[in-house]
Amino acid sequence: MMNRSIFLLLACALLLLPLTPVAADDHGDNDHGDSEAKSEGKDNESKSADADKEKKPEKPKTLTVKPEPFKLEVTLKGVFEAAEVTEVALRPESWAEWTVVEAVAQGEEVVEGKTLVEFDTEKIDTAIADLEAAQAASELALKQADEAFRVAKKTVPLQLEEAERAHRVAEETLENFLETDKEDAIEDAHYNVELNENFFLYEQEELRQLEKMYKEDDVTEETEEIILLRLQHRIKNAKMRVERAKKARDRMLEYEIPRREAALRTAAETATLALEAARAKLPASLIERELALERLRRDRVKSEEKLEELRRDRAAMTILSPAAGLVYYGRCDRGRWGQMSAVGEALRPHGQLKPNMVVMTIVDPDSMFVRTTVEEKQLHELEVGVEAVVTPTAFPEMELDAELSEVSRVPIAAGKFDGRVQLAEETDFGRVVPGMACSIKLTTYENAEAILVPKAAIHDEDEGDGKFVYVQVDDKPEKRSVETGKSKDDKVEITDGLAEGDVLLLEKPAK
Structure with missing residues (x-):
């Protein structure tokens, strides 16, 4: 409060200074006085302009509507799985002791009829x-x-x-x-x-x-x-x-x-x-x-x-390969080889295999698809047939064209559904083999000329479920009803009610 009083006294003193008589000894002193007068005039003009500026209202923030590409994607984790697999199971009728003498290595490529496992026959x-x-x-x-x-x-x-x-x-x-x-x-x-x-x-x-x-x-x-x-x-x-x-x-x-x-x-x-x-x-x-x-x-x-x-x-003490392909130990469960380590240990020389177990699986690496798990909350975004791009985790530079071919009707676990992504025909898998992990990017929606506006620019009607925006027409705000579509981040697609060139008010105008 004291500072404000001092400021007012100083201002008053400055205003009274031109009215005080000054002794002019020579011509130079007169010129100096004229300069000060001119300077004071300019200051007064500037203050007047600032006052006029403060009185004018600020222009509302606007956005000129124009079409732009709009794409929605869902990213899932997956695993490569062979569609054509042949399980090699040990299913004896009577004998219980199966001691391994020799077995082919995992990952070995075999032809039909090749010896996979030999057991001790003495007993x-x-x-x-x-x-x-x-x-x-x-x-x-x-x-x-x-x-x-x-x-x-x-x-x-x-x-x-x-x-x-x-x-x-x-x-x-x-x-x-x-x-x-x-x-x-x-x-x-x-x-x-x-x-x-x-x-x-x-x-x-x-x-x-x-x-x-x-x-x-x-x-x-x-x-x-x-x-x-x-x-x-x-x-x-x-x-x-x-x-x-x-x-x-x-x-x-x-x-x-x-x-x-x-x-x-x-x-x-x-x-x-x-x-x-x-x-x-x-x-x-x-x-x-x-x-x-x-x-x-x-x-x-x-x-x-x-x-x-x-x-x-x-x-059966000599197991022959029923098909040609790659040898995997154990059995495949939704692309995962959970028994691989235990079966591999049992297939060592002098190892013991238990009856009624899948010993090996012969897979055709050229018949691969991608197995994935879809969360329940993602079901509304996905439809069979949507395009996808599969990227192997081991080779991030690869992009394999694919499409979502199947989603299970019932869950495979709480909140989880089985999904299948079919790779394009004639896909060159390179070094990718069944069991490798990958990421799947599915395009769930795409519009090359979408009208997108910020969520904040869309308002709800007081009654009903309608939505509206404000557009600027002849420098005046105009309320306009709109239909909304998909949304991403803070952008919402307008499917009806706006056209290219419309000037959208980003904020609700003051009444």
């Missing part, structure tokens, strides 16, 4: 020889089992018949013993005692009669004595037979008849059990023999199949 040859020997033994066992079953089918009915006959005989023997033989045996025992007792009595009576007769004669001759002596011996013998008969009877009644009855009952029960067992076991044994024979036949078939599988696996 599989031994296994085949052992199985062939086992086949001969199983063939003999099968023949023996077949013959045994054929005989069993005939003998089982005979064995059943024999068991039934034995059972019937045992039952009949027991029944006959109980009904007849037992009583007959008891009667015979008693009768034998009675018979011997009667004979003993007869002998005694005869001796008594002879003695009586010889006694009445009062004379005993020598012959008579002999007869009497003989009769006495016979009596003694008869008495002994009576005793033996009694003992035999007692033994028969007490031991032999009960034992025989028990033996016959046991035999009958045994025969019954034997028949039941025969009825249960003999048909079952026949079924078991038949099942065993079927099992041998199945085992025989399996053994033959196993042998054939081993023989086919043996033939």
Whole structure:
């Protein structure tokens, strides 16, 4: 505030200076005064001009509309991939041990039929020889089992018949013993005692009669004595037979008849059990023999199949190339060779390969296309058929003509879609091979005579979705509705509403 006061006082003092009388001693002093007066006049004129300039409004910033080239591009990362590939897979039928002896190097160019991998065959040859020997033994066992079953089918009915006959005989023997033989045996025992007792009595009576007769004669001759002596011996013998008969009877009644009855009952029960067992076991044994024979036949078939599988696996111990091309280790997954290192390690001499794996892939390097990944947010910009320029990462000076040939309908991962870029026919790939990386520049839109204006010059209508700009007509702003198209950076394409030569106001004019 103080500085401003001092400035005003100085200005006033300067304005009062011409009014102050000055002593003019000579002519030169007068000339000096005239000069100062002229200078002061010029200063006043300059200040007046500046004041007039400040009062005039500044001209609005404008842009004269003229067509210019407009191009939109999308840049993607890609990888070269061969369209014609032939996978060489190890798919054995039975053998599990695949030891590498020798394998072709990765990147080697091969012809169809060339040996790619050779495996150690010593163990599989031994296994085949052992199985062939086992086949001969199983063939003999099968023949023996077949013959045994054929005989069993005939003998089982005979064995059943024999068991039934034995059972019937045992039952009949027991029944006959109980009904007849037992009583007959008891009667015979008693009768034998009675018979011997009667004979003993007869002998005694005869001796008594002879003695009586010889006694009445009062004379005993020598012959008579002999007869009497003989009769006495016979009596003694008869008495002994009576005793033996009694003992035999007692033994028969007490031991032999009960034992025989028990033996016959046991035999009958045994025969019954034997028949039941025969009825249960003999048909079952026949079924078991038949099942065993079927099992041998199945085992025989399996053994033959196993042998054939081993023989086919043996033939696969030398892998030949199914096609001509470049050798890559492992399999290709969307242009990437993720298994290359692991498979390469397994393909070294004495390395082990696992069954059911892709060992190598034979690729045709002349059938390449470019595989890429399209972000979901880029889908609206891309259409199949748009032109592209492919630049290999290894050779940035190369530019290969191409076009977007395919974009997957469904994502291959969250927010990512598979894309395929087809290279122009007769493309000279030079040193580019499948698996190399590249960049892809796709021209998604191109207009050689586009009307482009800054985004700031376009305004939104207060109501609706319309847009408008201001153009200068006869030094006055005029509102004009426009249609917009594509945009890039801070420029927007005007498709309708502006023409070449129109003067566009870059800012909204003041009201």
